[in-house]
Amino acid sequence: MDETQRAARRVADVEAQVSQHIARTGPVLGRASSSDGAVTVVTAPGAPPREIRISPGALNMGADALGAEIVRVAARASADAAARMHQSLARLTDPATSKALTEIGFPAGGIEDDFGDTYLRGPR
Amino acid sequence: MSVQEERISAADRLTDVLARVVGTATHPSGLVTVTASAVGALKAVRIQPAALGQGPDAVGGMVTETAGLAVDAAVQTSYNELAKSLGDSMAMAIEDFAGPSPFARRAEAEQHAGPPTPGSAPQPGSAPRGGLRPPEPSSRPTPTIPGDPPRAAPPQPGRPTPPWAGQRTGAPRSRPAPPPEDDDDDDFFADPFRGQRR
Known part of the structure; x- marks a missing residue:
């Protein structure tokens, strides 16, 4: 088994773990909205983008x-989706995988937190 | 450079290509054009002023749909660049874990769906996915071979439609399947005494 096949098998293993996790928790989606609510984007x-909502005023x-x-x-x-993916996969993948995700363009940044049901921040 | 070093270099180049390559797609109405990277990042969204008259939901839908096509175009261009610089075998190895290219997926989906039925013909205002024109027609010309007859002729009014009429003529040919490995011992059993002859 050469290096490429080994890498493909490792990817398949992680993919299976992630699929099981997503089947339990639902898809990882990121959301963001402009400050006046004119545009809202939902993406994986x-x-x-999976959905782009535009207000009539926009x-x-x-x-x-x-x-x-x-x-x-x-x-x-997209940044919100990447951050949520990092948070969601933190318990499944090793730090090296997390670092690799960052390197290929999915940084573990902050999560957009203005989409809760209430403006009060929940307990940490 | 050893094979392993070459593959590590190829993986690095894949990341670079995915980040660098962009695709552009235009909605069939011509009202929205989107440029996006292969990892789904929107680089530019151009909306014609006439699109705004169709309402916010229609504009959002058009941008979403066109963005999907722009990303597909970028992914396809990435595969093409990889195959060009690394060779088909390395590109196929990458496809093993990155998934098939958008054209291959679409061709496979159409093959499973079978020929289109008359009732499923797209309506003029509905903007179907498959009806969108590719972003850069000049960069993906349909391969033509001199002397090669066209694979599907347009349907004649008085003639019955052949079963293969639904096949896409403009789609690039998919890569042929690799020949099966010859691991049987036909040669040995064809002449079991060949080693004992003098």
């Missing part, structure tokens, strides 16, 4: 500004 890690900002706002909010949603 490493994937295109159409007044003009086509160019709306496009730029979608790009900005989508970047924050």
Whole structure:
């Protein structure tokens, strides 16, 4: 068994663990919204946006500004998805895998915390 | 450079290619164009002013749909670049754990779905996924071989449609399956006394 096959087997093992975990917990999704709620983006890690919600008032900002706002909010949603993925997989993967995820473009940043049911921060 | 060093270098290049390569797709209405990376990051969203008249939900839907196609285009370009610089065998090894390319997935899905039925024809305003035009037609030309007849002719009005009429003619040919390994002992059993002949 050469190095590539060994790597493929390791990826398959981790994938199976992650699939079982996601089957229990549901998909990992990141969300972000512009400050005035004009644009909201929901996305999975490493994937295109799953949903883009635009408020009726956002159409007044003009086509160019709306496009730029979608790009900005989508970047924050992607960062949120990556952070949630790190948090979700922390118990399944070793630190090396976590580091590898960061290296390939999924940084373990902060989670967007303005989507709770209440504005009060929960216990830590 | 040893084989292992070459593979480590290939893995590093994969990360670089995925981060660098972008794809662009345009909605069939021409109202939305999206540029995205292979890992799903939106780089640019251009919305025509006329799109805003269709309402917020329609604009959001068009951007979402076009973004998916732009990412598919970027992933396909990444595979193409890898195959070009590393060779088919290394690209296939990477496909083993990264999954098939978007074109291969789409071709497989269409093969499983079978030929389209007349009732499933897309409506003009519905903007189906498969109906979107590819982002960079000039970069993925349909391969044509001189003397090679077209694989599927347009249906004639008076003729019955052949079963293979639903196959895509514009899709690139999928990579042929590797030949099966010849691990049997046919040669030995064909002439078991060959070692004892003088």
